[in-house]
Amino acid sequence: MTGPTESPLLFLDVDGPLIPFGASPGHRHGAAxxxxxxxxxxxxxxxxxxxxxxxxxxxxxxxxxWMEEANQTVAPRIGLPKLPVAHWPDMDADVDADMDAGKGPRGLHWKTRRLVEWANGRPFIWVDDEIGAMDRQWVAAGHPGPSLLHRVDPARGLEEADFSALTGWLQTLAPR
Structure with missing residues (x-):
């Protein structure tokens, strides 16, 4: 477990939160x-x-x-430094094996267990467009620290209301 003075983790998905699926051609932020x-x-x-x-x-x-490609392709375009990358095992085989072994209920996102393991008790936020009720239940039952699973509307991406929710949750944590 990590120390209480460490910053919370923020697990960040790309497709949906950072690259909205519903943006119209007139709603371009970056350069072509x-x-x-x-x-x-x-x-x-x-x-x-x-x-x-x-x-x-x-x-x-x-x-x-996107894994490491997020550092090479996305980060420079949005002003982020190189970030750590959560690595996923062979997703199809891993998900099937977990279901066969009874390690995960139906409806649990394939990222959920890995992110809880990565957090190792540390407070975290998970920003994704595919978070569901089963993920929230799994994290509540299996993660001893505070967590916020924040679902972003994939048609719109991260917006002001999302940042308000993230900031509000962070303010509920003990002073860092």
Whole structure:
């Protein structure tokens, strides 16, 4: 378990929270991404969102299938430094094995157990667009520290109301 003076963790997904699926062509935050330079959805990244995330005072961790590519492709476009990356085992085989072994109930997101393990009792926020009721129950039962599982509307991405919710929760923690 970590010490009480450490910053809370913030596990951050990319698709949905940072790259909204519902952004219209007129709602572009970043510079256009030439077709030969990768994913055209990267133009939906808000270049100022990295500073807002850093201002929360959390220890940021990528919790995305982008894995290390988030550091190479997403972080520079939104002003984040290189972040630690939550690594996932072979997702399909792992999820099937967990279900067969009775390690996870149906409806539990495949990231949930790994993120609780990573947190190791430390306060954490998980920002994702796929968080459900089973994830909340699992974390409440299996994580001894404070946690906030914050579901972001994938059509809109992280917005002011989301930052207000994150900041409000962080203020409920003991002074850091």
């Amino acid at each position: 991404v030439p077709a030969d330079q990768g994913n055209p959805l990267l133009m939906r990244l808000d270049p100022g969102i990295g500073a807002r995330l850093m201002a929360l005072g959390c220890h940021l961790v990528w919790a995305t299938t």
